Amino acid sequence: METGKVINKISNRLRRRSKKIQESIGISGAKGNILNYILVESENHPVYQKEIEEEFGLRPSTATETLKNLEQAELICRVPESEDGRYKKIVFTEQARxxxxxxxxxxxxxxxxLLQGITEEERKEFLRIAEKMLRNLE
Structure with missing residues (x-):
């Protein structure tokens, strides 16, 4: 019981902190979280709508609507893949930059x-355990 309470407290405080910063630049809730996700993940690989649906537990229609809103705000655009135009990579626009x-x-x-006072070895062990927990919760 105690572990869950602490995780919830940390999560809530991080969410509030993030929300405050996102609102200061005119972005709200899910849109800000998705922008953060695109920013981080696009450094390692192309990001597609399907990945966002899975990461945030969104139905395709909800993800489509949120991404359309981000496109209308000129923060992202969807670029067709050269090999298969049905797949559209989500990228930041100059406005988002x-x-x-x-x-x-x-x-x-x-x-x-989050990592204050935690060694690199402890961080790696935490990530290993957390990934296992996430798989068990699917």
Missing amino acids: KIEHILRKEITESEEL
Whole structure:
């Protein structure tokens, strides 16, 4: 019981902190979280709608609507893949690049807060255990 309470407290405080920063640049809730996700993940691989649906537990119609809103705000665009035009990679626009440093700073500061006093070895072990927990919760 105690572990769950602590995890919820941490999650709530991080969410509030993130929300405050996102609202300061005119982005709200799910849109800000999805932008953060695209920012981080697109550094490692192309990001597609299906991945966002899975990551956030969204129905395709909900993900489509949220991504359309981000497109209308000119923060993302969907670029057809050269091999298969049915797949559209989600990328930041120039407009989003203007606020990227704010989003990146918030993500970096949150990570630093979470990892204070934790060794690299402990962090790796935590990630290994957390991934296993997530698989068990599916």
